[in-house]
Amino acid sequence: xxxxxxxxxxxxxxxxxxxxxxxxxxxxxxxxxxxxxxxxxxxxxxxxxxxxxxxxxxxxxxxxxxxxxxxxxxxxxxxxxxxxxxxxxxxxxxxxxxxxxxxxxxxxxxxxxxxxxxxxxxxxxxxxxxxxxxxxxxxxxxxxxxxxxxxxxxxxxxxxxxxxxxxxxxxxxxxxxxxxxxxxxxxxxxxxxxxxxxxxxxxxxxxxx
Amino acid sequence: xxxxxxxxxxxxxxxxxxxxxxxxxxxxxxxxxxxxxxxxxxxxxxxxxxxxxxxxxxxxxxxxxxxxxxxxxxxxxxxxxxxxxxxxxxxxxxxxxxxxxxxxxxxxxxxxxxxxxxxxxxxxxxxxxxxxxxxxxxxxxxxxxxxxxxxxxxxxxxxxxxxxxxxxxxxxxxxxxxxxxxxxxxxxxxxxxxxxxxxxxxxxxxxxxxxxxxxxxxxxxxxxxxxxxxxxxxxxxxxxxxxxxxxxxxxxxxxxxxxxxxxxxxxxxxxxx
Numbered sequence: 001x002x003x004x005x006x007x008x009x010x011x012x013x014x015x016x017x018x019x020x021x022x023x024x025x026x027x028x029x030x031x032x033x034x035x036x037x038x039x040x041x042x043x044x045x046x047x048x049x050x051x052x053x054x055x056x057x058x059x060x061x062x063x064x065x066x067x068x069x070x071x072x073x074x075x076x077x078x079x080x081x082x083x084x085x086x087x088x089x090x091x092x093x094x095x096x097x098x099x100x101x102x103x104x105x106x107x108x109x110x111x112x113x114x115x116x117x118x119x120x121x122x123x124x125x126x127x128x129x130x131x132x133x134x135x136x137x138x139x140x141x142x143x144x145x146x147x148x149x150x151x152x153x154x155x156x157x158x159x160x161x162x163x164x165x166x167x168x169x170x171x172x173x174x175x176x177x178x179x180x181x182x183x184x185x186x187x188x189x190x191x192x193x194x195x196x197x198x199x200x201x202x203x204x205x206x207x208x209x
Numbered sequence: 210x211x212x213x214x215x216x217x218x219x220x221x222x223x224x225x226x227x228x229x230x231x232x233x234x235x236x237x238x239x240x241x242x243x244x245x246x247x248x249x250x251x252x253x254x255x256x257x258x259x260x261x262x263x264x265x266x267x268x269x270x271x272x273x274x275x276x277x278x279x280x281x282x283x284x285x286x287x288x289x290x291x292x293x294x295x296x297x298x299x300x301x302x303x304x305x306x307x308x309x310x311x312x313x314x315x316x317x318x319x320x321x322x323x324x325x326x327x328x329x330x331x332x333x334x335x336x337x338x339x340x341x342x343x344x345x346x347x348x349x350x351x352x353x354x355x356x357x358x359x360x361x362x363x364x365x366x367x368x369x370x371x372x373x374x375x376x377x378x379x380x381x382x383x384x385x386x387x388x389x390x391x392x393x394x395x396x397x398x399x400x401x402x403x404x405x406x407x408x409x410x411x412x413x414x415x416x417x418x419x420x421x422x423x424x425x426x427x428x429x430x431x432x433x434x435x436x437x438x439x440x441x442x443x444x445x446x447x448x449x450x451x452x453x454x455x456x457x458x459x460x461x462x463x464x465x466x467x468x469x470x471x472x473x474x475x476x477x478x479x480x481x482x
Contacts, residue, residue, distance in 0.1 A: 001237070001238060001239070002238065002239045002240075002241055003233055003238040003239065003240065003241060004241045006238065047467045048467070055241075092297075092300075095297075096297055096301050097221075097222060097223050098222070098223055098225075098226055099222055099297070099298070099301075099341070100222060100224060100227060100340065101223075101224050101225065101226035101227035101228075101229075101230050102226065102230070103226065104241065123244075123297075124241075124243055124244035124269060124274075124296070124297065125241055125243070126243050126244075126295065126296075126297035126298075127297050127300075127301070128243070128244045128267075128295070128296035128297035128300055129300070130244075130267065130274060130275045130278065132275070142272070143272055146272065146273075151446075151450065152449075152450045154449050154450075160454050161451075161452065161454075163457070164452035164453070164454060164456055164457055165450070165452055167457040168450075168452055168456070168457060171457070183460075196466045196467055196468060196469060197466070197467040197469075198464060198465070198466055198467070199464070199465045199466075199467060200462065200463070200464050201462070201463045201464075201465075202459045202460075202461070202462045202463075203459065203460040203461045203462075204457060204458065204459060204460065205458035205459065205460050
């Protein structure tokens with residue numbers, strides 16, 4: 001069994017029109033036994049930047065703590081929040097530093113950059129960045145997620161449609177993976193022109209098997 | 210004993226998770242597949258300079274992780290480098306040498322030379338004895354003329370008029386061996402490179418998607434990203450999937466508004482008043 005299959009996870013992020021969504025499953029398992037059904041995989045770095053971490057859960061939590069530490073130092077020095085592109089380079093560098101003894105986690109980064117431009121990116125456990133303009137996936141359900149997202153994704157979706165699409169892609173993919181699922185969590189950030197930026201967090205009802 | 214807080218390290222690799230990872234491997238867990246660039250990368254020297262070419266597929270085991278990644282990396286304004294092997298290694302090593310070349314340019318006040326980049330790359334790769342798995346095709350044009358080199362993961366290099374690397378190198382080399390000659394024009398060079406990459410794309414499973422080309426001549430570099438797109442998506446349904454609002458069952462919702470950050474303006478009331 002692969003180290004990535006020890007806990008099980010599913011993560012997906014998609015870009016819409018002036019908005020992005022990041023979704024994860026909620027299961028935490030120890031190989032084939034489920035230990036928790038409310039495990040948090042998507043973490044906030046600042047108001048407009050979120051990171052999802054799939055793979056070994058302990059490494060995901062350690063990675064998150066290190067990143068929050070580095071971001072807080074950055075905020076103190078620069079007196080502003082980190083841009084998503086800079087943050088992606090930081091995550092990549094932290095992962096590559098451990099090239100010969102890596103953290104077993106694959107991050108999915110989603111944020112709003114300059115001019116509220118949505119930004120998503122994923123990397124493997126060594127920090128090889130993949131910047132995508134449409135969607136990125138990660139976790140044990142990644143193969144099903146690739147298929148579901150390829151068919152269901154459309155460019156320039158409005159927030160409501162983006163929410164429905166990402167939820168359906170996540171739920172249908174985790175149905176084909178034993179190690180992930182048990183509900184879903186979707187976070188959608190929408191930057192409208194005149195109204196303030198809105199963050200919606202929804203818990204999805206999914207199959208509990 | 211030891212530091213209480215973990216300060217940002219001064220650079221280089223850190224090996225502190227190795228003992229734990231070895232323990233996990235002994236307990237039967239397998240290492241995950243790293244993202245590789247299966248790849249076909251090529252380069253050739255033509256009459257006015259160098260042409261580099263690469264495909265754009267990144268693989269993770271048998272799965273295509275990225276259908277349009279960039280494998281031609283910037284080293285200097287007159288030097289570019291194609292990378293095959295573990296994606297993180299090629300990106301990290303080319304970024305690192307690119308930064309070192311920039312510092313060298315500031316120190317010397319001169320344009321970078323291809324042999325400088327070559328020496329920096331080969332000494333780094335040799336010192337890691339092949340564990341940094343990066344196979345590179347380095348090409349550029351400097352004061353001494355056009356140069357093309359290949360760098361292997363263990364640190365050996367070759368200087369060639371035409372070169373191919375990666376899993377599709379045999380397919381591409383067959384095109385070069387049949388059709389290469391000295392003194393090609395720019396158009397002929399680009400066509401030949403595109404044909405070699407296409408041979409890799411269609412015959413090698415580790416390479417695919419599009420053709421990227423980079424032409425480096427005296428004083429001018431042209432990066433032709435997605436020069437050819439021989440694999441368009443033709444299976445998309447014109448209607449697409451439309452999900453009705455409310456189709457997904459939601460258990461709970463939480464909505465927060467982000468307040469825009471207020472900028473504090475300098476030059477307000479003086480405190481002494």
